Amino acid sequence: MSANRASEATRATDGTETAGGGGPAGGDRAAPDTYDVIVLGGGPTGENLADRVHAAGLSAVLVEHELVGGECSYWACMPSKALLRPVTARSEASRVPGLKDAVAGPLDAPAVLAHRDAFASYWKDDGQVRWLDSAGIDLVRGRGRLDGPRRVTVDGGRTLVARHAVAVCTGSRPVLPDVPGLAEAKPWTSRDATSSKTVPGRLVVVGGGVVGVEMATAWRALGASVTLLVRGDGLLPRMEPFVGHLVAESLAEAGVFLRTGTEVREVRREAPGGPVTVVLGPGDEIVADELLIATGRAPRTEDLGLETVGLTPGGWLEVDDTLRATGVPGGWLYGAGDVNHRALLTHQGKYQARIAGAAIAARARGVPILESDRWGAHSASADRHAVPQVVFSDxxxxxxxxxxxxxxxxxxxxxxxxxxxxxxxxxxxxxxxxxxxxxxxxxxxxxxxxxxxxxxxxxxxxxxxxxxxxxxxxxxxxxxxxxxxxxxxxxxxxxxxxxxxxx
Missing domain, CATH: 3.30.390.30 (FAD/NAD-linked reductase, C-terminal dimerisation domain)
Known part of the structure; x- marks a missing residue:
């Protein structure tokens, strides 16, 4: 299932496409790999941005080296919420007269995991690829890297050239803190936590943010013994304090052992797949079957060729409110979604894609953009004033x-x-x-x-x-x-x- 609205724009029957502002993009294009817009990253942000520019009459190509649909479709939003929905439904039903006895038993873990697998499309992107084709957006499989202004090279030696814009929509990745033994212990990241095929007997979760809270909620309800370790003094620190207090009370009632003000000093796993020991201090150790690290994310920009256009690789991409990258002459580079660190949420990335797509199309047609228009069609003002977020805890x-x-x-x-x-x-x-x-x-x-x-x-x-x-x-x-x-x-x-x- 697609995370996007399918575009009504389609290719012409002769295989050519109409390219607004940049001349024909089909049979008359200067080179077969020249497009009006190149989008790096095929998650919801990249898909929506490509859809917006194509709907505006520009040719677009999407470059993706993993699954089209991205993190949200396979390892984040969809599978995590599929795991959590049975948990909250049972919890609420248990407090409705006439239903309490009917839902008193444990969750059917295999059925919940199968439900999750279906919502993750069994980690296959056939449906997403069909949507791209129906929308008239080309797909190039492989890792794309910038190679100077408006140029992108893809694994295998293919080169793409953009007439108007290259949009970086490569998202973010989990980060492991610098803890002795942690990397060698092969802990879970958010991807493992949402895609595990079995319920761990004992799970230690490190991190009191959204991922930590949601996964502690889900796996405890599925039968795991869960310990939640938080470095600070409460959960969900970016929300009002009373939120974390109420969620912590509920987790404790569900049987989650919560420890605040803790810091992991060392991690040991003697054998692959064996128990993992989490050391918090002298004589203070926890042994578990799995360890989930949910303490932060970093941009996927380390191998994008940013240095070829004068930017530092590995960092967040700084952009203006039209999502155009700052510090790049010519104004052809854009960054939307997690990669710009404005709001690391799928719905905000899709919002940014709509804004960026409109801005790219307007500039391609020579339409003036009033950047001072705070709530105009080309300004992602909601990133600073009205970011919505739901934590699907209980x-x-x-x-x-x-x-x-x-x-x-x-x-x-x-x-x-x-x-x-x-x-x-x-x-x-x-x-x-x-x-x-x-x-x-x-x-x-x-x-x-x-x-x-x-x-x-x-x-x-x-x-x-x-x-x-x-x-x-x-x-x-x-x-x-x-x-x-x-x-x-x-x-x-x-x-x-x-x-x-x-x-």
Whole structure:
């Protein structure tokens, strides 16, 4: 299944393509490997960017050395959420009268893993390749590297030339910290954690961010004994503090052993596939069957040939709000998705792809771009003002925009409004003993929302309303007229606004 909207643009019957702004891209092209736009990386970001420029009339080629569909389709979003959905569904059903006894048993782990395999398309990209073909986008298999301005070489000696733009959409990769013995122990990274064919008996997870929390949630529910090690003092540190507290309570109730303020000093694995020993200090060791390291990511730019265009290889690609790389003469290089470090989320990468695609097409046609237009069609402003994120833990956590601390650091004069999410009628109907909390951060000078956070069962589906309010800068007084249906959890909006107004 594709992570993209299929384009209606198709190749002409004679095999030629229309190329906007750059002349014909079919039979009249100067060389058979010349395109208007070359996209490096075939994940959701690259697919969407290629789709946008092709829909605008430009020829596009996608270069990918792994599976078309990228990290999200095979090792991140899709398989992880397929693992987590049975966990949260059972948890919520167990708190609904009449269902508790029906779901009291353990999860059917083989069935859950098979469900995961199906959502990862069995790690085959046939469907994604068919979509590219139907959309009129060429695919070149292999590792692409820049070879000077607008030139890309691909494994095997093939050379591609771009008339207008090269877009780097190569994403990011997990990083292993510099811990003695860790690399030799062959720990799990996020890829292993989402694709394992068996449930480990004992699993140690290092990292209290999204990957660590989600995988601790999933594998504990599937039967593993899980220890979660966090260097700091809480979980999900980029969200409001109350989020991490509630998620930690729930993990503990599920049987996850959480240790904060810990640091891994050494890792030992005597034999491949054998037990792994995690050393935290003198006499403080944990033995497990698998060790998941979920402590950070780095850009996939180390072998892209950035040095041939005057950039330093291995680092994040710095871009402007049109996603055009800075420091490259001619303005032909773009970077979208994780690789630019603006927002390491699939949906933000796809958003950036739409913005970059529109900017590339406009510049190819000679259409002026007003870069000062904050919310214009060619500016990825949401990366800085309205980034939404859902953590599919139990309970879910969802946030958009700035936290209270971030808003204060940015110099805003704010008011924070909190409310018990479990106190609304819809939450009580959703599950007995519903626990959750909601917060909105209001800019007092403009009377608009800077950020909204929810934590509780099912709150991921509440987030888009908050995203619209933050991105559109809807005045608080106008939000008062957006009436939530009764009895739904969305009634939390009314309670937050009442608290703000003092009603």
């Amino acid at each position: 309970p879910e956590a969802a946030a958009v925009g700035l936290s209270a601390a971030e808003a204060e650091r940015a110099g805003h004069r704010i008011r924070v409004v909190d409310h018990d999410l479990g106190a609304v009628a819809g939450a009580s109907l959703y599950a007995d003993g519903y626990r959750g909390r909601a917060r909105m951060v209001v800019d007092l000078d403009r009377e608009v929302l800077l950020g909204v956070t929810f934590v509780g069962p099912g709150v991921g589906e509440l987030l888009h309303s908050a995203t619209v309010a933050v991105a559109a800068e809807v005045p608080v007084e106008r939000l008062w007229h957006a009436v939530p249906a009764y009895p739904t959890i969305s009634e939390i909006w009314l309670r937050l606004l009442e608290a703000y107004r003092g009603d």
